[in-house]
Amino acid sequence: MSYRFLVLSVIFLTSFCSVSYAETDRQKIKAEITQANSSLKKARDNSNNIKVVIDKNKSEINRLSRKQYDAENKITSITKQLIESNKTKQTLTAEVEVEKEALAKQLLAMYSSGEESHLRLLLKQDDPSDISRTTKYFEYLNKSRIDRIKTVRKKLTRVKKIEGDISKDRERLKSLRVTLGDDRKSLQSELNKNAAALKQAKRVEVSKQKKLNTLKKEEAALQAVFEKLIRAQKAQAAKEAKAAALAKKKAEAKKAPAKVAKAAPKATPKAAPKSTKKSGKRTTLNFTANKPFSSLRGRLSWPVKGTISKKYGSARNQKQKWKGVLIKAPGGQRVHAVARGKIEYAGPLRGYGYVVIIQHDKSYRTLYTYNRAVYRKTGDIVQAGDVIAAVGNAGEDEDTALYFEIRKGSVPKNPAAWCK
Structure with a gap:
């Protein structure tokens, strides 16, 4: 009787232990599943956050790239303007030198003829008609000299204005180049951030x-x-x-214009594009607005x-x-x-x-x-x-x-x- 009781007790204890171990395993598995779900949720949230960062970076890269493109175009435009202004200045300066030289020659001629040329002509008692012609000649010379002086003044004023414009354009160009340099640094920084975010996005790909x-x-x-x-x-x-x-x-x-209305469509079939196709084959690099896309194959x-x-x-x-x-x-x-x-x-x-x-x-x-x-x-x-x-x-x-x-x-x- 005692032996039988002992056997039953052993069987009961063994069964109880098995049930206890099975319950412990289930709890462990459940905990692991919960942990895995939590990790997966974190990975998904992280992936979504990285995508938001990437989209934000791309938007900033687009803005900075457009700004850089505009600045480069402005620099090109101002540089061309400076070249044209310098050319105009050189031309005007050369013209002023020509005018100055002509004035110098006139003054030299005037000096050589004496300061009181009109009085000398009268005292010589020459023919009145000669005196009149010579006097007229001196009037023309004086008028020419005055006109040349006015021209020189106008051109010098214009040269001064162009020099002012050139100075302003150079300052603008200098400022744009500084801004462009800063924008390039900002753009590179955003590109580096984007590259880092992309690498991180790769690491969190689930499968x-x-x-x-x-x-x-x-x-x-x-x-x-x-x-x-x-x-x-x-x-x-x-x-x-x-x-x-x-x-x-x-x-x-x-009723009256019915025949005319029928004749109108015949004048505009799709014959013109066909002729454009043939003419398009002769062009290799220059694309024109009226050339069909299909003919550019x-x-x-x-x-x-x-x-x-x-x-x-x-x-x-x-x-x-x-x-x-x-x-x-x-x-x-x-x-x-x-x-x-x-x-x-x-x-x-x-x-x-x-x-x-x-x-x-x-x-x-x-x-x-x-x-x-x-x-x-x-x-x-x-x-x-x-x-x-x-x-x-x-x-x-x-x-x-x-x-x-x-x-x-x-x-x-x-x-x-x-x-x-």
Whole structure:
């Protein structure tokens, strides 16, 4: 009986200990899960805070880049003005010297003829007609001398004013150069902050899948911008077509000019653009405003000087491909419009930095992203070669580069087939 009791007691104690250990394990696991969730929340909050910092830095970089660009343009303008002012001053100074020399010769001639030349003529008792002619000659000489003196005074006054303007321009130039130097230091400081924030953002990335999801969202946001622009273009075209149809209907309602109204559309078919296409093939570098974008295939200039690091169609990651080209270029380098067009979008877009989208003819558009700053605004008309932005960071990459796309509608085209 006692043996049996002893066995039952051992079994009971063993079971109790097992239950106790299992409960302890559950508590440990629960604590670890809570800690992991807390760490994940902190990581997400940190990541969001870093993105806010990056966006703020990008905005400041854009402001400073624009300020620097404006200052450089002013310096160039004032420098040209100084060169022109100096040229004018040299010309006027030379003219004053000529006038002075002529006056000196006149005074010398006057001195040689004597101070009382009129009296001497009368005392000589020469022919009155000779005296009259000589007197007239002296009057002309005196008038000429007075006119020369006035001219010299005017030119000296003008030279003095130009010298004053030159002095002011030099002071302005000096001040602008100091300001530009300070702005460059501020810009470099912001770029350094941005680079540090980008490195920190890389360290807090949770996984490759999260990064892929972010890229997909950013690409979808960019695609949404394009689709919005295309819808607006179609709506405008439909509105214009409706207005044209209404105008045609009103014209047909009038009996007398009905035939004339029918003849008018024949005068404006789309024959002119075809001839423009043919003439466009003869031009290689000079782009004109009336040249269709489609005729510039293979003759467009690249938007920035650099090295293509990512080709069109190459793998961006496991599930995405590049729809344009990535051109490595120094940060701050000027980005140029490749053809004439209207800026449809100019501003920041998450994941793409500062973005510029230019609409060309026949639904063609060009896209310029990863800019640190944009120098134009929505609605501006730009010509081929016009500066529109400055090169910035390639997304989360530390390298500076420009991402460039060409699209017809929403369909991407290979930029290498269009640019030489």
